[in-house]
Amino acid sequence: MKVGLTYNLKQDCPQSEAEDAAAECEERETVESIVRALQSGGHTVKEFPYGSGLLRQLEDERPDIVFNVAEGWSGRNREALVPAILEFLGIPYTGSDPLTLGLALDKVAAKRVVLAGGVPTPRFFEVTRLEDLAALERAGLSYPLFAKPAWEGSSKGVRSRSLLEDPAALKAQVEWLLRTYRQPVLVEEFLPGREFSVGLLGNGELTVFPIIEVLPGEELARELGGRNFVYSYEVKSGNRERFRCPAPLTEEEERKVVAVAVQSYRLLGCRDLARIDLRCDAAGEPHFLEANPLPGLSKVSLFPLQVRAAGLSFEELINAILAVALERYGLG
Ligand SMILES: Nc1ncnc2c1ncn2[C@@H]1O[C@H](COP(=O)(O)OP(=O)(O)O)[C@@H](O)[C@H]1O
Ligand SMILES: [Mg+2]
Numbered sequence: 017m018k019v020g021l022t023y024n025l026k027q028d029c030p031q032s033e034a035e036d037a038a039a040e041c042e043e044r045e046t047v048e049s050i051v052r053a054l055q056s057g058g059h060t061v062k063e064f065p066y067g068s069g070l071l072r073q074l075e076d077e078r079p080d081i082v083f084n085v086a087e088g089w090s091g092r093n094r095e096a097l098v099p100a101i102l103e104f105l106g107i108p109y110t111g112s113d114p115l116t117l118g119l120a121l122d123k124v125a126a127k128r129v130v131l132a133g134g135v136p137t138p139r140f141f142e143v144t145r146l147e148d149l150a151a152l153e154r155a156g157l158s159y160p161l162f163a164k165p166a167w168e169g170s171s172k173g174v175r176s177r178s179l180l181e182d183p184a185a186l187k188a189q190v191e192w193l194l195r196t197y198r199q200p201v202l203v204e205e206f207l208p209g210r211e212f213s214v215g216l217l218g219n220g221e222l223t224v225f226p227i228i229e230v231l232p233g234e235e236l237a238r239e240l241g242g243r244n245f246v247y248s249y250e251v252k253s254g255n256r257e258r259f260r261c262p263a264p265l266t267e268e269e270e271r272k273v274v275a276v277a278v279q280s281y282r283l284l285g286c287r288d289l290a291r292i293d294l295r296c297d298a299a300g301e302p303h304f305l306e307a308n309p310l311p312g313l314s315k316v317s318l319f320p321l322q323v324r325a326a327g328l329s330f331e332e333l334i335n336a337i338l339a340v341a342l343e344r345y346g347l348g
Contacts, residue, residue, distance in 0.1 A: 017059050017060070017080040017081065018059070018060050018062065018077075018078075018079045018080050019054050019059045019060065019061050019062070019079055019080065019081055019082070019083055019338065020061075020062050020063075020064050020074065020077065020079030020081070020082035020083065020107070021047065021050060021051060021054070021061055021062070021063050021064065021082070021083050021085070022064045022065075022066065022070070022082055022083075022084045022085065022086040022098045022102075022109075023041075023042050023047050023050075023063075023064075023065060023066065023085045023086050024040075024041040024042060024065075024066040024086050024087045024088065024089065025041060025042055025043075025044060025047070025065060025066075026038040026041040026042060026043055027044070028041075028065070028066070028067075029041050029089065030089055030090075032090075033195075033196050034172065034173070034196050034197060036170070036171070036172045036173070036249050036253075037172075039169075039170035039171070039172050039249070039252075039253075040087045040168075040169050040170045040172070040312075041087055042085060042087075042314070043314060045314075045315070046085075046313060046314040046315070047063070049315070049330060050083065050085070050313065050334055051063070052331075053330060053331040053333075053334035053335065054083060054334060054335070054338065056331045056335070057331070057334070057335040057338065059338075062077055062079055064077075064082070066086050066088065066089075066098065070098070070101060071101050071104070071105070074101065074102070074105055074107060075105055078105075078107065079107060080108070080347075081107070081108040081109060081110070081338070081341065081342060081345070081347070082098075082102055082107055082108070082109040082110070083109075083110050083334070083337070083338060084098055084099060084102070084109045084110055084111050084310075085310060085313060086098040087169075087310060091167070092118055092121050092122045092166075092167040092199070093114075093118050093121075094121070095117040095118070095121055095309075095310055096114035096115070096117040096118040096121075097114075099111070099112070099113055099114045099117060100114040108341065108342075108345045108347065109341070110288055110289075110337050110338060110341040111287060111288050111289060111309060111310060111337075111341070112285065112286050112287045112288070112290070112309040112310075113285070113287065115285065116284055116285040116286055116287070116309055117309055117310065119284055119285070120284055120286075120290075120306070120307040120308070120309050121167055121169070122166060122167055123164070123166050123167070123202050123306050124140070124142045124166050124200065124202055126284060126306060126307055127140060127202075127304070129283055129284060130279070130280045130283050130284065130304050132283075133279060133283040134279075135276055135279050135280055135283065135304050136276065136301060136302070136303045136304065137303050137304040137305070138162075138204040138205045138206075138207055138297075138303055138305075139157055139158075139204065139205045140157075140202060140203060140204040140205070141155050141157060141203045142166065142200050142201070142202060142203075143163075143190055143194070143200060143201040143202075143203055144200045144201075145194070146187070146190065146191060146194065149183070149186065149187060149190065152186075152203060153183065157203070157204075157205055158205055159180065159181060159182060159206075160179055160180055160181050160205075160206040160244075161180045161186055161203050161204065161205060161206060162178055162179055162180065162203070162204050162205070162206045162207075162246075163178055163180060163186065163189045163190055163193060163201050163202070163203045163204075164178060164193070164201070164202055164204075165193055165197040165199055165200075165201060165202070166199055166200040166201060166202045167197075167199045167200075168197060168199075169306075169308065170249075170252070170312070171247060171248055171249040171251075171252045172197070172249065173193055173196070173197050173249075174246065174247070174248045174249055175246075175248050175249060175250060176246055176248050176250060176251075177189060178246060178248065179206055179244060179246055180206075186203070190203070206244070207295040207296060207297050207303055207305075208244055208297070208298055209295060209296025209297055209298060209299075209300055209301075210229060210231075210263075210295070210296045210300075211229065211230045211231075211245070211247060211293075211294070211295045211296075212227050212228065212229055212230070212263055212273050212293075212294045212295070212296075212302065213227070213228050213230065213291055213292065213293050213294070213318050213322075214227055214228075214273060214274065214277035214291065214292045214294065215228075215289075215290075215291050215311065215318070215319045215322040215323065216277060216278065216281050216286070216289065216290055216291070216292065217288070217289050217336060217337065217340060218288070218289075218340050219287055219288065219340060219343075219344050222278060222281065224274055224277070224278070225319075225322035225323055225325070225326050226261050226262035226263075226322055226325040226326055227261070227262055227263045227265065227270065227273055227274070227322075228259050228260070228261040228262075228263060228318055228321060228322050228325075229259065229260040229261070229263035229264075230247050230257055230258075230259060230318075231245065231257065231258045231259070231260065232245045232251070232256065232257060232258065233255075233256045233257055233258040234258070235256065236251065236256040236257070255316075259318075259321060261321055261322055261325040262325060269300070269302075272301070272302050273294060273302045276292070276294055276302045276303070276304055277292040277294065280292050280304050280307055281307070284307050284309070286307065286309050287309075287341075287344065288337055288340050288341050288344065289309070289311065289319070289337055289340075290307055290308060290309040290311065291307075291308040291311035291318060291319050291322075292304065292306075292307050292308070293305040293306050293307075293308065313333075313334075315330075319333075320333060
């Protein structure tokens, strides 16, 4: 088949005030490994880097299907834009549709949807301007709180100082987030428990990959003493985390984690693949944090790590994603 590949390269990311602006986008190396994987599946690959000529280029080339990893540059609709163009042109593509990509990227909207479906998620308040903080205090959320940009990923806007013990710390962090990321801020009750991520593949009957647990690396654990771990941008970019995959869980714990992940996947309308991030409260109950319908596929990303723990190679993963998408379109 003629497979298109749509992506955003880190090196093309427009400058912004935020130091972590390009964090979601791809290294050239990742694009090349996806190309090689698709070729190993017997396909011809044509690359379509994100840009203003995309619609015309796709229309001229008309790939049979597009393998989409394009994150877009900015705004909560950024991940929805390429799939919307592909739908406009009637070209099949891998992964979720524009509605789900936009819904998942707006963490506040996603929480409202999973909450309505009965999935536990930390109590929260959306701050669109500093004046909202008075109403937040009246809403009675319990400290410590946690503040993050509502429409980012890859730990953008998440720092160790995102964990907030009192109103003064909350105000300072919200002020910085509003100014730097120019979007609403999601303030949540802080979950002090273990952190997990669940990789899912398919439609209808889902493949659940081994659950990954994210923990502080040895050096960071020593520095933290007993203080809470946050999977922040500093930790991620400094490779200061450690993973356990499969995570050691009792059958009962695993059942609960998988239930939160699978229900969230279905409630948000995810297709083909997604990674769901969860964290446990003080009682050990898993809660939905956010969904990643375009999970990172680089060599160091969580989804490929989970897949490897299941005994599948990167090439097998890429071709499995393509296969579930083709089957969904009846092209299998
Ligand atoms: N309510 C919360 N309680 C505890 N930790 C949180 C909370 N929200 C986010 N975090 C921490 O911040 C990290 C990034 O948050 P997440 O919502 O997954 O955003 P991103 O899209 O950047 O991955 C999480 O992996 C977790 O360590
Ligand atoms: Mg996350």
